[in-house]
Amino acid sequence: MIQKLGKACQEWGFFQVINHGVPESLMKQMIDACQRFFELPEEEKKEFHTKNLLDPIKCGTSFNVAIDKVRLWRDYLKVIAHPKFNSLYKPAGYSEVSLEFSKRTRAVATEILNGISESLGLEADYITKAMNWDRGCQILAANYYPACPQPDLAIGIPPHTDHGLVTLLIQNDMCGLEVKHNDQWVLVNAAPGAFIVNVGDQMQILTNDKYKSIWHRATVNNTATRISIAVPHGPALDTPAVPIPELLEKEGEKAKYIGMTYEKFMELQASPAAYMMPCLDHLRVKDN
Ligand SMILES: O=C(O)CCC(=O)C(=O)O
Numbered sequence: 234m235i236q237k238l239g240k241a242c243q244e245w246g247f248f249q250v251i252n253h254g255v256p257e258s259l260m261k262q263m264i265d266a267c268q269r270f271f272e273l274p275e276e277e278k279k280e281f282h283t284k285n286l287l288d289p290i291k292c293g294t295s296f297n298v299a300i301d302k303v304r305l306w307r308d309y310l311k312v313i314a315h316p317k318f319n320s321l322y323k324p325a326g327y328s329e330v331s332l333e334f335s336k337r338t339r340a341v342a343t344e345i346l347n348g349i350s351e352s353l354g355l356e357a358d359y360i361t362k363a364m365n366w367d368r369g370c371q372i373l374a375a376n377y378y379p380a381c382p383q384p385d386l387a388i389g390i391p392p393h394t395d396h397g398l399v400t401l402l403i404q405n406d407m408c409g410l411e412v413k414h415n416d417q418w419v420l421v422n423a424a425p426g427a428f429i430v431n432v433g434d435q436m437q438i439l440t441n442d443k444y445k446s447i448w449h450r451a452t453v454n455n456t457a458t459r460i461s462i463a464v465p466h467g468p469a470l471d472t473p474a475v476p477i478p479e480l481l482e483k484e485g486e487k488a489k490y491i492g493m494t495y496e497k498f499m500e501l502q503a504s505p506a507a508y509m510m511p512c513l514d515h516l517r518v519k520d521n
């Protein structure tokens with residue numbers, strides 16, 4: 234099992250997790266609650282249109298309205314659920330459901346990180362300890378992609394990598410997530426009730442490129458609304474990921490990355506600099 238996990242992280246950077254113990258009914262309730270939020274009148278969502286990256290609750294349209302040139306077809310709602318749980322007072326039920334969903338999802342993420350540590354030949358709690366997981370950042374990032382009359386001319390989310398350690402994602406009945414594998418876009422077709430999991434940038438740094446943070450994107454369709462909830466899990470905001478010394482020693486490698494706190498890394502990813510050059514390349518040691 235641990236070996237398979239390591240292989241999936243190394244070869245794909247994406248995998249699905251089934252039999253994880255989180256009830257499918259809870260996942261559905263979470264998607265429903267988000268759908269009800271997105272369907273609120275614009276007027277009622279305005280108060281959450283905030284500007285700062287780490288505002289505890291924010292909603293809006295598109296990835297980066299100021300910079301994107303492609304036609305984006307997406308609304309989003311981002312709520313920071315850990316280390317401090319934040320919530321919305323509307324729609325009714327969102328708060329309770331998101332509390333339970335975030336706790337249960339974080340528990341699965343912890344198991345995955347333990348498994349990943351072991352797959353690297355480390356103690357199970359190596360990564361969680363090093364990343365100050367007890368203060369780790371968890372974001373509930375819901376994406377709403379209404380049916381689009383001309384899906385070929387639009388994109389839900391343009392190609393990107395995720396900033397954290399691992400992202401866990403659920404979706405309604407519609408597919409749309411595509412991952413880059415051997416230079417091809419591959420549509421992800423997950424089992425009902427599965428978590429789709431991907432390695433993020435911080436994990437690529439920790440493993441000195443062994444486990445890759447894979448480029449992915451969300452396409453849109455012309456038949457029905459698609460909803461996905463991506464749950465990035467990262468280190469504590471003040472904690473920088475650096476290549477794990479024990480691994481470097483084992484592989485006889487030099488560190489390929491310099492450290493940057495997770496907070497600064499997220500700021501970098503949201504800045505125009507990330508459009509010029511992938512974020513990880515900003516941290517890459519030059520003479521490697
Ligand atoms: O909607 C999807 O499937 C992809 C979402 C995603 O990649 C993200 O929110 O980071």
Ligand SMILES: [Fe+2]
Pocket residue numbers: 393394395449463
């Ligand atoms: Fe993503």
